[in-house]
Amino acid sequence: MGRNRATLADVARRAGLSKTAASMVLNGREGTRLSAEAHQRVFAAAEELGYRPNLAARSLRTRKTATIAFVSDIVATTRFAGDLIRGALDAARERDHVLLITETQGDATFEQYAIEAVLDRQVDGVIYAAMATRRLTVPPAILGGPVVLLNATSSDGLPSVLPDDERAGLSVASALLELGHRDAIALIGRNRLKEDDPEVSLAARARLHGIQQALGEADVSLLAECFCTEWLPEHGYAAMRTLLNRSKRPSAIICMNDRLAFGAYQALGEAGLSVPEDISVISFDDDPIAAWLRPSLATTALPHEQMGRRAVELLLDGGVAESPLVPMPLRRRRSLAPPAG
Amino acid sequence: MGRNRATLADVARRAGLSKTAASMVLNGREGTRLSAEAHQRVFAAAEELGYRPNLAARSLRTRKTATIAFVSDIVATTRFAGDLIRGALDAARERDHVLLITETQGDATFEQYAIEAVLDRQVDGVIYAAMATRRLTVPPAILGGPVVLLNATSSDGLPSVLPDDERAGLSVASALLELGHRDAIALIGRNRLKEDDPEVSLAARARLHGIQQALGEADVSLLAECFCTEWLPEHGYAAMRTLLNRSKRPSAIICMNDRLAFGAYQALGEAGLSVPEDISVISFDDDPIAAWLRPSLATTALPHEQMGRRAVELLLDGGVAESPLVPMPLRRRRSLAPPAG
DNA sequence: ATGCTCTGCTAAATCAGTTTAGCGACCACT
DNA sequence: AGTGGTCGCTAAACTGATTTAGCAGAGCAT
Known part of the structure; x- marks a missing residue:
């Protein structure tokens, strides 16, 4: 997959500048003192090479993956699940994020596995979804980062999204x-x-x-x-x-x-x-x-689609959510x- | 998310060995000449620290992410979509892989976006799924790596999975x-x-x-x-x-x-x-x-669940699929x- | 002439792994 | 004593980005 992709070093070389300069220009960093001409050259080089950053490399440094885990007990069985996911997908796309979806099937072993799998991939946050509206206990492992409960609540005081x-x-x-x-x-x-x-x-x-x-x-x-x-x-x-x-x-x-x-x-x-x-x-x-x-x-x-959307908004925009009820x-x-x- | 995770260097230090040794032991490398005692110490250290590798770092080097993209036109609308995804999810889990799910909504712009998003994340392969069984043309951008068509065929001779x-x-x-x-x-x-x-x-x-x-x-x-x-x-x-x-x-x-x-x-x-x-x-x-x-x-x-499963098997096990028909x-x-x- | 600041840019460290090349100790053999 | 091979292990390079620290040169004041 994606062999021969141009790297930042390639862009920098073509622009006749350093990787540092190229990185700063492409990230639109404020306060840099790079000339207008340098900007031009970097953009042109990136364009010509069809440069796209390698997100694995970036996230190694920044600890951000622009990826959200969507962990649910059951994705199939009800046709509503699709709407929940679709809403989340839409909201995620609008924020340049992507969804890593896993299913626990209500099984503790699978759940453990699913959570390790997503944490190993350094996701930026977890949406923990239940297919039937209910109260649940979230596995402590995911509490290290942002979590939003979708179609569920817990006693941990975690933000949640529920139908009214x-x-x-x-x-x-x-x-x-x-x-x-x-x-x-x-x-x-x-x-x-x-x-x-x-x-x-x-x-x-x-x-x-x-x-x-x-x-x-x-x-x-x-x-x-x-x-x-x-x-x-x-x-x-x-x-x-x-x-x-x-x-x-x-x-x-x-x-x-x-x-x-x-x-x-x-x-x-x-x-x-x-x-x-x-x-x-x-x-x-x-x-x-x-x-x-x-x-x-x-x-x-x-309102499943709405709910999926709200969950992502809550997770990424950190909104205080007047009310969890949709x-x-x-x-x-x-x-x-x-x-x- | 996942702050304070132990790194390989931590494990190596605790085991009193080098990163190299720790890496080799944990990956079960053959032909290494590390002593049984070294193995012991590494395993013990990893266990005690609750070590889990950072997959972003690993995939930077190995160019493998253990992640598959599931790109479909529409995930919602039919309750079958869930089954397709569930089958794929199951098969992926069995192979220690995870699914990155995106939706194109049949829109060319979204599709372009979805494909860039998954390629940027260095996925190991793409399952390109249609919700209604049909023939389609896959975007050339994904042809750089393994692709399997799910519930669809194309004229590119790509492997596909279809209901009979x-x-x-x-x-x-x-x-x-x-x-x-x-x-x-x-x-x-x-x-x-x-x-x-x-x-x-x-x-x-x-x-x-x-x-x-x-x-x-x-x-x-x-x-x-x-x-x-x-x-x-x-x-x-x-x-x-x-x-x-x-x-x-x-x-x-x-x-x-x-x-x-x-x-x-x-x-x-x-x-x-x-x-x-x-x-x-x-x-x-x-x-x-x-x-x-x-x-x-x-x-x-x-047989949507079967189909989802077969698609992953085809993608990862590279099977030659006697017939695409399920x-x-x-x-x-x-x-x-x-x-x- | 000297010191200071500002401009425009870069070298190098860093993230956390994998992998290549090779080192020192020990033994056997001539 | 010198040579060669094996064993058990490690230093350092490498992946592709971001970020910190700082350098060279110009302009200006003293």
Whole structure:
């Protein structure tokens, strides 16, 4: 790779100046007393030789690599990961940085390995990302330099970037209240494990709080709450069927995520009920599937791209981040209507 | 990041030996005549100091960085990208390498930038990946070193890794034939642009060929073919509705991808038809949605993780790759049944 | 004539490794 | 005693940049 690249010494020689002079000119150093003509010559030589600095050599001296490590537990499995990475990539490029990506797969050995690998390469900072919003403990090895937590928090007081799930819960419930739903709102996706263990999820509890707060303020209580062991379509399907067997049919359903809502749609379709005429449905995440459903599913979007971007900004610009919370915009779609009758 | 790391000189001093000796011992050099005791002392010193080599310094001398560039047009947008990256990440880790990921967004300026960024960092090789299987032209700048094309080919004769869409087409059609479907098989997703322009897609044409070959051998011809401008659920929905308005109802549908099949399911549900009793459905990709559908959708899996892995293997192990094609396994699921009646 | 400052530039050290060339001690052989 | 070979190890060069310290010459005042 890159054999025969011109070095700084080549540039200096061609310009008839010293390496020192060439280095200073190319780095735009202030306060140097090099003549305008010297500048000219260096630039010309660099241009002609197609000179590009060898960053390995530079970083040996400066201890800067213009490289950020993106260490995450799981990059695949969810299509959101790509957005997180893309946002980070964009922000990094704008700052002339590049991303070294590793995955720990939630395995301690891999994590150890990943961290050594990036530290050995002298990265300028680490973005430690979780694919499910949660609390975690960062490996002490990376604390020697800048770290930002992405989609996670820790007790170390490290800067972090999180989606604002509580406000999302609030807006989801409010959307239904505004339409006139009151006494027949059901919730699908309660889950003790997710709600009680912040190392599993922060989203479940926050979303629930938001929903409860909005409903409480309107003096409304839920018609029913369905517990689900996981937030997958099959669980949403089962929950919806249970709900439909009850004496009073709900006028609106809140699902804790879009996959549950997908399952709920399936059960509603089988029961011959239509959304939103018979039942409104609203949810969280804005998985691409939400827009593909018929009718399209109203939901609150996880701002993954924004979050990835913020993480890099926080890491490199050292911003103090007013708040770690990134808003989750409400996507109003066809699955919402006022209650029937 | 990583301040106060012990250097090789520290290790050598503690072992009471020279840097040369320490370097040789730690690199396990053959043919050196250093005593067993010297080995002991170096290993002990390295261990005690928690020594880790500075890879920037090493690669300055050796011109090896143990880093691979993963340059792709688009990392987000499809949930498959994650799998491609994960496979590459795994294979890279097994070989003590790490991935520098960049995205070009199909933009020439970004691409130029991305390539300079990775070449400046002296990567050992480049994986040039496309998110949709297609033919492309690689930027000449990266040809100075090893390159592997992932999910793409080019006219440069570069090694590449591709999914075997033609065989997938073959197995999809064969699966239907085996079940007894013959004169009422319809195809959703024909698309001239994708089929005719290899820079847009190689998959469409290959899948079609495979299907046609299998049907041809069985002396069967398609009942109908629906053209779709894109392969999104809405197009599958529309196509399916069109098909249902014809005089003869199909006994089986082949969709060119799972998203189209998702749309077809929606239209079938609305029409009160059930899968697979009334109509069988089979498709391509194995998007996670395929398993979530009710009934679960039979499809052929894009082996993205395998492909990512193969690309790294090809790049680092220099394998001659018997064939660039990675098999797409058939996932038999509930959407298949013999024709009714 | 001497000393001082300013200008425009460069030699050399430095970063942390790898690699080449070779040194001193010891032994065996003539 | 002199020569040659092996053993066990090291000094120094090298990679390609940045950075520190300082040099030569011009201009000016004393």
